[in-house]
């Protein structure tokens with residue numbers, strides 16, 4: 684049942700990944716799931732850049748260099764984490780949103796549609812036994828210095844992917860009843 688998969692999906696972080704590679708076929712399946720997200724006026728605003736191999740190393744170097752450049756007192760632990768995380772992942776996908784040039788829907792709807800695409804990816808990963816999570820460091824505002832973005836394209840985060848060995852914890856949520864008002 685889909686609810687079981689929704690509840691089973693966890694954020695799985697790079698420290699939890701093992702060294703098993705992910706095939707392009709699996710990555711393509713995850714991207715295909717993304718592509719079926721709902722989209723107002725069919726703007727299909729989600730854009731992805733798949734980083735494997737050396738490009739992950741370059742991303743790690745870019746993030747840690749940029750952090751040291753922009754931070755007054757950079758923390759050594761964070762410098763190392765930013766550098767190492769992309770390499771720990773089997774793949775990192777840059778999550779981008781392409782603003783429709785006709786502005787046929789408000790920007791928030793384009794961001795919402797892209798977030799729905801990411802949920803599809805995350806669920807697909809959960810079903811395939813691939814660990815993943817959406818990372819949104821403030822440094823992504825500089826990602827245009829790492830790779831070229833089109834006019835009106837924004838990076839909303841990094842989607843880390845990797846296989847893992849440990850059993851995942853069950854998730855934590857407050858009861859939905861606390862967030863719902865039923866009106867007659």
Ligand SMILES: Cc1cc2nc3c(=O)[nH]c(=O)nc-3n(C[C@H](O)[C@H](O)[C@H](O)COP(=O)(O)O)c2cc1C
Pocket residue numbers: 692693694695816817818819820840854855
């Ligand atoms: C838009 C978005 C951005 C996120 N950014 C980060 C992040 O930068 N760092 C992080 O540790 N987790 C990030 N997460 C993942 C959440 O921490 C994670 O989903 C949350 O802890 C709940 O855990 P669960 O997804 O396993 O239930 C992000 C999630 C979303 C939806």
